[in-house]
Amino acid sequence: xxxxxxxxxxxxxxxxxxxxxxxxxxxxxxxxxxxxxxxxxxxxxxxxxxxxxxxxxxxxxxxxxxxxxxxxxxxxxxxxxxxxxxxxxxxxxxxxxxxxxxxxxxxxxxxxxxxxxxxxxx
Amino acid sequence: xxxxxxxxxxxxxxxxxxxxxxxxxxxxxxxxxxxxxxxxxxxxxxxxxxxxxxxxxxxxxxxxxxxxxxxxxxxxxxxxxxxxxxxxxxxxxxxxxxxxxxxxxxxxxxxxxxxxxxxxxxxxxxxxxxxxxxxxxxxxxxxxxxxxxxxxxxxxxxxxxxxxxxxxxxxxxxxxxxxxxxxxxxxxxxxxxxxxxxxxxxxxxxxxxxxxxxxxxxxxxxxxxxxxxxxxxxxxxxxxxxxxxxxxxxxxxxxxxxxxxxxxxxxxxxxxxxxxxxxxxxxxxxxxxxxxxxxxxxxxxxxxxxxxxxxxxxxxxxxxxxxxxxxxxxxxxxxxxxxxxxxxxxxxxxxxxxxxxxxxxxxxxxxxxxxxxxxxxxxxxxxxxxxxxxxxxxxxxxxxxxxxxxxxxxxxxxxxxxxxxxxx
Numbered sequence: 083x084x085x086x087x088x089x090x091x092x093x094x095x096x097x098x099x100x101x102x103x104x105x106x107x108x109x110x111x112x113x114x115x116x117x118x119x120x121x122x123x124x125x126x127x128x129x130x131x132x133x134x135x136x137x138x139x140x141x142x143x144x145x146x147x148x149x150x151x152x153x154x155x156x157x158x159x160x161x162x163x164x165x166x167x168x169x170x171x172x173x174x175x176x177x178x179x180x181x182x183x184x185x186x187x188x189x190x191x192x193x194x195x196x197x198x199x200x201x202x203x204x
Numbered sequence: 205x206x207x208x209x210x211x212x213x214x215x216x217x218x219x220x221x222x223x224x225x226x227x228x229x230x231x232x233x234x235x236x237x238x239x240x241x242x243x244x245x246x247x248x249x250x251x252x253x254x255x256x257x258x259x260x261x262x263x264x265x266x267x268x269x270x271x272x273x274x275x276x277x278x279x280x281x282x283x284x285x286x287x288x289x290x291x292x293x294x295x296x297x298x299x300x301x302x303x304x305x306x307x308x309x310x311x312x313x314x315x316x317x318x319x320x321x322x323x324x325x326x327x328x329x330x331x332x333x334x335x336x337x338x339x340x341x342x343x344x345x346x347x348x349x350x351x352x353x354x355x356x357x358x359x360x361x362x363x364x365x366x367x368x369x370x371x372x373x374x375x376x377x378x379x380x381x382x383x384x385x386x387x388x389x390x391x392x393x394x395x396x397x398x399x400x401x402x403x404x405x406x407x408x409x410x411x412x413x414x415x416x417x418x419x420x421x422x423x424x425x426x427x428x429x430x431x432x433x434x435x436x437x438x439x440x441x442x443x444x445x446x447x448x449x450x451x452x453x454x455x456x457x458x459x460x461x462x463x464x465x466x467x468x469x470x471x472x473x474x475x476x477x478x479x480x481x482x483x484x485x486x487x488x489x490x491x492x493x494x495x496x497x498x499x500x501x502x503x504x505x506x507x508x509x510x511x512x513x514x515x516x517x518x519x520x521x522x523x524x525x526x527x528x529x530x531x532x533x534x535x536x537x538x539x540x541x542x543x544x545x546x547x548x549x550x551x552x553x554x555x556x557x558x559x560x561x562x563x564x565x566x567x568x569x570x571x572x573x574x575x576x577x578x579x580x581x582x583x584x585x586x587x588x589x590x591x592x593x594x595x596x597x598x599x600x601x602x603x604x605x606x607x608x609x610x611x612x613x614x615x616x617x618x619x620x621x622x623x624x625x626x627x628x
Binding site: 089090091092093094096132133134135136137139144145146147149151158161162165179197198199 | 244250253254255256259260265267268269270273276277352353354355356378381382399400401404405409507508601
């Protein structure tokens with residue numbers, strides 16, 4: 083049996099987690115203090131995921147860029163691929179929190195959404 | 205000069221000011237004005253586009269702008285007045301606030317109470333005296349954050365970050381995602397000063413090295429930064445000879461701490477805490493001036509906005525009680541003392557006769573990291589009021605706890621808080 087250690091990034095407590103495993107099969111997860119930790123250890127061991135937050139160019143907005151995020155975490159190794167798609171985007175104002183900028187970005191199955199309300203300037 | 209009159213004026217439209225305003229409104233204050241220096245509400249949250257906000261307060265994970273927008277929408281849907289691009293110049297002793305903006309010119313605002321919610325600012329190169337020339341390419345991590353996230357400028361191609369504060373760690377990831385080569389984070393102390401989760405998801409995820417017990421001893425470059433010389437430091441934080449090495453970079457970001465922005469409070473004569481660099485307050489967040497309240501990062505630097513919101517609600521409620529004459533006047537002061545490994549505690553004193561709340565919320569920060577400790581709260585009769593275990597305490601993570609009101613009696617004159625190693 084092998085073990086792998088993680089620090090949970092689910093909340094500011096940063097609990098130390100340990101996954102006991104045999105090759106790819108998880109036997110036991112310990113060290114978590116809540117469900118977020120348990121879930122994190124599981125995905126972090128099998129398929130690590132991260133939420134990407136960045137900005138997208140905005141046309142005729144009160145501000146030149148709008149902050150965006152992937153609505154759900156995407157596969158960690160896909161992060162730069164997603165960033166490459168985002169870098170080329172330019173969208174029209176006005177925008178509202180939750181507006182979808184791109185659905186299923188870079189084939190991740192996850193939508194890219196706005197995280198700020200920005201008015202249009204005429 | 206134009207004259208206005210309000211029941212409550214709040215200086216600052218960031219998370220603290222917004223939550224304080226909404227809470228005061230909820231508690232029956234009629235005329236409220238928020239003065240904000242920036243052209244929009246939300247304060248520094250607008251540039252904190254990363255997620256991780258609101259886990260405690262909303263029980264969900266939000267980005268900074270999303271967290272702010274919930275409060276901004278509530279304020280916009282209320283009759284709370286907001287003056288943007290408005291700079292408060294002075295607070296006068298006779299409950300007047302002097303502010304200026306392009307539309308009104310100078311304005312005098314009469315008020316019944318005031319909430320200070322001006323936030324904090326970053327320590328700069330000058331504050332930590334890094335030797336060497338003064339080329340371009342050296343800025344605080346927050347300035348870089350504003351360039352990248354609000355204006356869309358990338359500050360450089362090869363970056364070194366000094367200080368492992370949260371903003372520095374977050375910027376290490378942000379710049380890496382934008383294709384910048386982040387060479388490493390240099391930390392003077394033997395531990396990271398940011399949240400552990402930020403070290404993991406911002407540095408470890410991208411293999412960015414964190415050099416503990418290191419400092420920058422020289423800056424190179426004339427027009428533009430060309431590199432820095434770093435060295436290991438000893439226990440007294442002095443550079444160790446022979447450990448110097450050169451790192452080329454065109455940008456140096458400083459993430460070396462935050463200082464509450466208290467020029468207005470100082471000029472007004474607020475009593476200040478030398479450690480927090482914010483006003484001394486009681487549990488209702490009243491300063492030594494009875495009509496002036498303080499909350500958020502102007503009071504002490506928080507690591508979580510959720511805590512700022514909670515504290516702002518305490519101040520907003522108390523200001524409402526003060527304005528509506530619901531606050532008990534018979535104060536009996538209880539001094540809060542603490543042991544050596546506690547850096548500071550807010551509030552610094554409490555009113556033994558205040559019975560409006562059932563719990564007194566304390567915020568404290570330790571000086572050095574420790575494991576398996578007990579936090580013990582005793583009164584002046586040496587009676588233990590609270591005693592609980594903490595598996596980890598570290599300077600980067602604020603400790604909060606609630607003291608039940610009923611434990612403080614009219615005979616209590618002081619409360620002592622210690623954090624010590626658990627007896628084996």
